[in-house]
Amino acid sequence: MKYLKEYRDPVLARKILDEIRRTVTRPWSIMEVCGGQTHSLVKNGIIDVLPSEITMIHGPGCPVCVTPIHLIDAAIDLAMRPNVILCSFGDMLRVPGSNQNLLEAKAQGADVRILYSPLEAVAIAKDNPTKEVVFFAVGFETTAPANALSLVHAKREGITNYSILASHVLVPPAIKAVINDPLSKIDGFLAAGHVCTIMGNGQYYPLASEYKVPIVVTGFEPIDVIQGILMVVKQLELGTHEVENQYSRIVREEGNKEARAIIEQVFEVSDQVWRGIGEIPSSG
C-alpha cells in the first residue's frame, strides 16, 4: 500500500508549515487532545518550527496520567494479594500511587504483568484457574472496546476468574470542561483521530457550533498533525467553526458500529475523576 511512510516526509512537512506561515495573521491557541499527537509534535520537532503566533496546548491529559490515585492504590492493593495476577499496559506501571507504583509492587514480589492486549489477560486466566486475574483497564473510547471484548471472551469461554478494574475516560465531556474553564483561552482543537475511529464525528458537531470552535479530527503522523493545525488555522482566520476530518483514511463519519455496540453492552457512562483536574460529569 502507498501512503504510509509518505506521512513522515520532511519536505512535505515543510511545505505545509510554509502554508501555515502564509495563512496565520494573529496569535491562536490550539489544543491537541491526544497524548499521541503531543508525542508526534515533540518527537518530530514540529513544536519548534511552528510560527510563533501558534501556541499548542497539550491536554486535557492521557488516560494513563489522569487515572485517579485511588484506583492506582486499588490496583497495587490487588496486586499484593497472593492469589492475584494483575495485568495492565506497560505505561500504567510507573504512575505513582499514594505510596508506591505498580513497578515497585512488582519488585516486592507482586505478580504484575505487562500486556500488549487485554485479550492476552483472558488467556492468562484460563491458564491459571486457581488465581484471580485482574486487568487494570484504562483508556479513551479507543481502548474501551478491546477491554470490553476481553470480558465478552471470558464470558463466552466460561472463565470465571477474570475481571477488570476499569478507568475509562471520554473525550467530548473533557473538551467541554476545558472550554468552560474561565481561564481557558483555547481557540481550536485537534480531536483525537483514534477516538473518532470508534465514536465517529457526530459528538463534535454540537460542541463546535455551541462553543464556536473549529474542531479538526486529526491523525498522528507528522504530516497529519501539521495538516490538522493548518486546517484549524484556516478556519480561525476565516472565522468559521466546523468539524473537519483530516484523518479520513482511518476515521469514518459514523465511526465503528461494532466497537460502539460492545462498549454499550458492557459499560455504562458515569462521572469520573480526572487526576489533576477533578471530577468531570459523565466523562467515564
Added chain:
Amino acid sequence: MKSASLEMLPTAEIGDYVLVHVGVAISKVDEEEAKKTFDYLREIGEVGELEDIDEYLPKTE
C-alpha cells in the same frame, strides 16, 4: 508475530490494511482518502500559493 482480533471489523478481507489497537483491528485504511492529502500537497508545492487548494482537502461528509 502478533495476532489481532477482527471481531470489530467483520468486513476485513485478506489484503486489507487495518489499524490495530491493543490487539483489536478497529478500522480499515482507505487508500483513496490517504491519497487526498498528497494531492493537496502536490498542488501547494506546484503553485506555492493558496489559491484553488480547498477542493483537495479531505472533507467531512
